[in-house]
Amino acid sequence: MPARRGGCPLSPVGGARAWTVYALQAIAALEDLSVWQRQLHGLASEEVELECPACGDHVYLELVGDAIVATADPDDTGQGRVVRAAHPEDLAAPEARLLNLCQVHGHTRVAAELLHLFGQVTCPHCETQFHVADAFC
Numbered sequence: 001m002p003a004r005r006g007g008c009p010l011s012p013v014g015g016a017r018a019w020t021v022y023a024l025q026a027i028a029a030l031e032d033l034s035v036w037q038r039q040l041h042g043l044a045s046e047e048v049e050l051e052c053p054a055c056g057d058h059v060y061l062e063l064v065g066d067a068i069v070a071t072a073d074p075d076d077t078g079q080g081r082v083v084r085a086a087h088p089e090d091l092a093a094p095e096a097r098l099l100n101l102c103q104v105h106g107h108t109r110v111a112a113e114l115l116h117l118f119g120q121v122t123c124p125h126c127e128t129q130f131h132v133a134d135a136f137c
Helices: 017-030 093-104 108-117
Strands: 047-051 058-064 067-071 120-122 129-131
Touching (some): 017 093, 093 108
Antiparallel strands (some): 058 067
16 A cells, blocks of 8 residues: 655555554564564454463463453453553663654554553463563564
8 A cells, every 4th residue: 555645654545553553564574673573463453362481372462442452262352361561661672663653653553552562461371471572582
């Protein structure tokens, strides 16, 4: 999808949320921004699948309203645990870069979702707390 003339590539005509996430993943790949060059696509489909680094079981991160919840079953988010959002000042350089791109270009919803994705989750199977990025390493 082409960007507006003279605009930023993160400002597509129509402003589609999923397009913004895919554009961020492309930027992350071009700039070698850690695990996010391969792992943002799930946010576009509102489901991120990962494995708990402690027990190895599948954990699903589901977008529910304005929150991301961790659940053992993607079809049952009622028992899910809210992912604790990261604080912007605590972000590593790759995460800070992606968050800044969203903020500068007015993608506040995606920026809020990124803060959750950059945060901590409690495994619904073994109760271990871990950073989402650690499950992708």
